[in-house]
Amino acid sequence: MATLAAVLATTHHPFYLKATTAPPEQQMPQAMEWKRKVEAYRETLTRARPDILVMVGADHFHQFFLDNYPTFLIGKAPRYDATFYNEEREFGLPKYVLQGHEELSNFMHQGLLDRGFDFAFSHELKLDHSIICPIITTRPQADLPVVPIYTNIFAPPLPSPKRFWDLGRAIREIIDAYPSNQRIAAVGSGHLSLELGGPRQFGEHGPDPEFDRQAIAWLASGNIEAILENVTRDNLGTHGNATHGFMDLILMMGIAGPQKASYVDNLDLFHTMEAYLTWYPEGAAA
Amino acid sequence: MSKYYVDKFLFTVDRDPQLLRRYKEDPRSLVLVWEQSIGPKLNDAETSTVHFLTDSEREILINHDYVALFEMGAHFFLCLTIFIALYDEEWTKKHGPLSFQREYGAKLKHWLGRDYPSVAP
Numbered sequence: 001m002a003t004l005a006a007v008l009a010t011t012h013h014p015f016y017l018k019a020t021t022a023p024p025e026q027q028m029p030q031a032m033e034w035k036r037k038v039e040a041y042r043e044t045l046t047r048a049r050p051d052i053l054v055m056v057g058a059d060h061f062h063q064f065f066l067d068n069y070p071t072f073l074i075g076k077a078p079r080y081d082a083t084f085y086n087e088e089r090e091f092g093l094p095k096y097v098l099q100g101h102e103e104l105s106n107f108m109h110q111g112l113l114d115r116g117f118d119f120a121f122s123h124e125l126k127l128d129h130s131i132i133c134p135i136i137t138t139r140p141q142a143d144l145p146v147v148p149i150y151t152n153i154f155a156p157p158l159p160s161p162k163r164f165w166d167l168g169r170a171i172r173e174i175i176d177a178y179p180s181n182q183r184i185a186a187v188g189s190g191h192l193s194l195e196l197g198g199p200r201q202f203g204e205h206g207p208d209p210e211f212d213r214q215a216i217a218w219l220a221s222g223n224i225e226a227i228l229e230n231v232t233r234d235n236l237g238t239h240g241n242a243t244h245g246f247m248d249l250i251l252m253m254g255i256a257g258p259q260k261a262s263y264v265d266n267l268d269l270f271h272t273m274e275a276y277l278t279w280y281p282e283g284a285a286a
Numbered sequence: 287m288s289k290y291y292v293d294k295f296l297f298t299v300d301r302d303p304q305l306l307r308r309y310k311e312d313p314r315s316l317v318l319v320w321e322q323s324i325g326p327k328l329n330d331a332e333t334s335t336v337h338f339l340t341d342s343e344r345e346i347l348i349n350h351d352y353v354a355l356f357e358m359g360a361h362f363f364l365c366l367t368i369f370i371a372l373y374d375e376e377w378t379k380k381h382g383p384l385s386f387q388r389e390y391g392a393k394l395k396h397w398l399g400r401d402y403p404s405v406a407p
Binding site: 060061062065066067084085086089090154155156157195196197198199200201202203237241242270 | 290293294297300301303328352356361362363364365366367370371384387388390391392394395396397398402404405406407
């Protein structure tokens with residue numbers, strides 16, 4: 001059976017690349033600290049020696065729109081182009097082509113259907129920054145085949161936090177059952193408190209630093225009970241109108257299980273709190 | 287009222303550099319052209335008769351009125367992205383990095399502590 005070698009849950013600040021590659025005189029004061037933290041986090045994936053990446057993200061109205069927006073979707077393509085025109089324009093992100101892994105995509109899709117998750121699917125999926133930003137931060141050589149999974153954290157009505165957790169648990173079962181000797185890492189991105197296009201956007205910190213501290217503590221300790229007691233679809237918006245991306249971090253913890261994270265780091269930046277967590281599931285010889 | 291159609295305008299214009307340029311240079315003309323030939327497209331082959339802009343929505347789009355868009359529940363991500371494309375560069379030159387984004391937030395400060403308008407279509 002396949003080995004789940006690592007689970008990474010990270011925020012995806014789209015300005016990381018721009019901020020850390022600008023000429024030194026134009027860099028923000030925290031640029032080098034940010035780069036150091038990201039490179040240390042990258043090492044947590046590198047040392048797990050993954051062969052395949054299951055990537056979790058969310059389409060920000062790039063390929064999908066409100067005429068047909070999937071709640072949960074899996075990519076099943078032989079390869080994936082990435083980075084849309086408006087992401088190049090706004091964030092300065094480069095284009096990528098990632099190899100797919102059709103066999104694991106098919107196994108994952110069937111496994112999800114069998115477990116009550118009736119996924120939409122795509123054989124021609126272009127990936128956006130929710131997946132490319134974690135590639136840039138955790139696997140910049142972009143050399144591993146990927147299985148992309150998209151969730152709706154963006155276009156209401158949304159699934160519940162419990163559903164994201166349960167989906168993570170189902171993905172874990174499927175990875176554990178995959179008949180292969182390969183090492184699989186799951187890398188997913190979301191947000192802590194975040195405001196976009198509202199009165200709390202682009203402040204000195206994220207819109208709700210207290211929620212951010214609490215949310216990192218919940219994730220770090222694997223405390224799903226506290227999350228499900230305290231976090232609802234409705235109250236996430238009170239911490240910032242785009243805070244629902246936290247549910248993708250809950251999903252990632254669902255893949256790891258209710259256990260302490262092995263690696264926890266964060267960085268208080270303008271506009272957001274960044275968080276970097278890694279779990280090494282029991283039995284994975286990292 | 288069609289939040290959906292306003293969002294469709296923002297979505298289709300933001301992803302197309304030519305439409306975006308025309309929306310900056312001559313918003314009235316671009317909005318009228320969009321209503322005739324772009325908005326009704328379901329895909330490259332089919333058209334749809336379902337949605338239309340009200341007079342008020344048309345004026346909001348023509349006026350680049352991001353406060354009114356927020357207040358009618360247009361999607362925050364589509365709004366922020368397209369207005370950054372339209373204004374960030376000139377504001378950065380005049381007032382420094384992120385100045386437009388901060389102005390945008392400040393113009394919405396009367397919503398602090400209140401429930402925001404829903405972005406559900």
